[in-house]
Amino acid sequence: MKIKEAADLAGVSVRTLHHYDEIGLLTPDTVTDAGYRLYSEANLEKLQQILFFKELGFSLQKIQVILEDPDFDRSEALQLQHEALLEKRQRLDRMINTIEKTIRHEKGEIDMSRKEKFEGFDFSTNPYEEEARRRWGDEAVDRSNEKVKQFDQSKQEEMNALYRELAAVHHLDPASKEAQETIGKWYRMLQQFGNYTPEMFRGLGEMYVADERFTKNIDRFGTGLARFMKDAMAEFADRKK
Amino acid sequence: MKIKEAADLAGVSVRTLHHYDEIGLLTPDTVTDAGYRLYSEANLEKLQQILFFKELGFSLQKIQVILEDPDFDRSEALQLQHEALLEKRQRLDRMINTIEKTIRHEKGEIDMSRKEKFEGFDFSTNPYEEEARRRWGDEAVDRSNEKVKQFDQSKQEEMNALYRELAAVHHLDPASKEAQETIGKWYRMLQQFGNYTPEMFRGLGEMYVADERFTKNIDRFGTGLARFMKDAMAEFADRKK
DNA sequence: GTTGACCCTCACGCTGCGTGATACTCTAAA
DNA sequence: TTTAGAGTATCACGCAGCGTGAGGGTCAAC
Numbered sequence: 001m002k003i004k005e006a007a008d009l010a011g012v013s014v015r016t017l018h019h020y021d022e023i024g025l026l027t028p029d030t031v032t033d034a035g036y037r038l039y040s041e042a043n044l045e046k047l048q049q050i051l052f053f054k055e056l057g058f059s060l061q062k063i064q065v066i067l068e069d070p071d072f073d074r075s076e077a078l079q080l081q082h083e084a085l086l087e088k089r090q091r092l093d094r095m096i097n098t099i100e101k102t103i104r105h106e107k108g109e110i111d112m113s114r115k116e117k118f119e120g121f122d123f124s125t126n127p128y129e130e131e132a133r134r135r136w137g138d139e140a141v142d143r144s145n146e147k148v149k150q151f152d153q154s155k156q157e158e159m160n161a162l163y164r165e166l167a168a169v170h171h172l173d174p175a176s177k178e179a180q181e182t183i184g185k186w187y188r189m190l191q192q193f194g195n196y197t198p199e200m201f202r203g204l205g206e207m208y209v210a211d212e213r214f215t216k217n218i219d220r221f222g223t224g225l226a227r228f229m230k231d232a233m234a235e236f237a238d239r240k241k
Numbered sequence: 242m243k244i245k246e247a248a249d250l251a252g253v254s255v256r257t258l259h260h261y262d263e264i265g266l267l268t269p270d271t272v273t274d275a276g277y278r279l280y281s282e283a284n285l286e287k288l289q290q291i292l293f294f295k296e297l298g299f300s301l302q303k304i305q306v307i308l309e310d311p312d313f314d315r316s317e318a319l320q321l322q323h324e325a326l327l328e329k330r331q332r333l334d335r336m337i338n339t340i341e342k343t344i345r346h347e348k349g350e351i352d353m354s355r356k357e358k359f360e361g362f363d364f365s366t367n368p369y370e371e372e373a374r375r376r377w378g379d380e381a382v383d384r385s386n387e388k389v390k391q392f393d394q395s396k397q398e399e400m401n402a403l404y405r406e407l408a409a410v411h412h413l414d415p416a417s418k419e420a421q422e423t424i425g426k427w428y429r430m431l432q433q434f435g436n437y438t439p440e441m442f443r444g445l446g447e448m449y450v451a452d453e454r455f456t457k458n459i460d461r462f463g464t465g466l467a468r469f470m471k472d473a474m475a476e477f478a479d480r481k482k
Numbered sequence: 483g484t485t486g487a488c489c490c491t492c493a494c495g496c497t498g499c500g501t502g503a504t505a506c507t508c509t510a511a512a
Numbered sequence: 513t514t515t516a517g518a519g520t521a522t523c524a525c526g527c528a529g530c531g532t533g534a535g536g537g538t539c540a541a542c
Contacts, residue, residue, distance in 0.1 A: 013499080013500080015498095015499060015500065015501085016498080016499065018499090019498065019499055023498095032507095034506075034507055034508085035506085035507090036507080036508090059497075059498090060497080060498070061497090
């Protein structure tokens, strides 16, 4: 059958079939003297296969490998693709999260007093930066600093709100459900500032009590809050393992 | 500061800054006689803004518009972007769903007897196709048929399994929680075959009882199943409105 | 003055086609 | 039998956001 018929049947464009021919992914069985591509049933079946894998997000290159090598490990390829898709979704989720918060912020739902703006900390002058650089690598720290700067203005009041939420439960057991849920919010908020692993999160908690500048700032929201956060963060990191 | 310093600070490549200069997104304040780009504090701040919007998935073009036009409607842009991201995630979810099912299938978790393979229906010779074309447009029908062909082999047994699941609850009220949950699975499965709106879903249910070829096939799984499905699907569509 | 780290400007490559431009081929109606 | 119209062919640029050399200046330190 001629190219348009095949294209219509499969729901793709003629150009797409041209392209697949160009890159050698799907070459029609027959070509007439006039140069017309004629697609056979077998060609169509292969096309179905191609479109199937394409739907799963495989690149044309990979599809070529999968289809041409009958010994290719399909299940492994599927697994890998599956993981890649999950990662993509995570990134998307983070983007959606951020944008939702930004929208809430722009809408002014978070009513911020001028004073509150300056309640928080300046991570960018973090005295532990050098230490952090040694422990987690320059890249992570730079990324984090840069993120903090970005969100500095728009996120400050959210952090403060969370401090108050934490202060409200800081008399509880750091391992309690409420405490862990609240510290989980803290964890997710920090995720927006960089890729914290649970271990980094634990380390951060330790800083909160090890450096008195942190401790004093945090304890303004409630006496002993820094220590409580440290314990809760350690517990949280344990459970993440 | 020179380009590498700026790039390192922001966590991007030198080439990226070159590119932003090329497209006029971020032009350095100063250029030395030797042609060196020198970035000012203001340049860096703009870069932060750029990276912020980039994180949200905005294209460089849109970022340019957003940053250059102070009257640009940020909230609307954010809303649009938000919707676009949600759509992306839906597509991703469908892909993930499909791939998970394919993996389960390849693993042989779904044990399929040869006989079962032919238990299902052939949508591609659907007698209602003409009718469907008139009601939903050629494009939707073609897309659906093509999808069905693609999944024909690998999805057939899943559909049959779902028929049996439906048969297991078809003595219940079509509006009951269990019934609606199960019919919801049916809805999501059909989503893989095309973009069914709730109204299309309802129409499909009506076909199940209106055409006896459908009815007979469905009722093989349980007497009165077709009618039950029609009612459950109508209810499901109602709730989706 | 020489090295080495940076800097510059082209310019092609990558992904998966869309979209013309230009020209040939085939089929059915006039 | 001519001719219009639908279909087909082959270039080849465009898009998004840079990565990655190639080939060649610049600058500070030794």
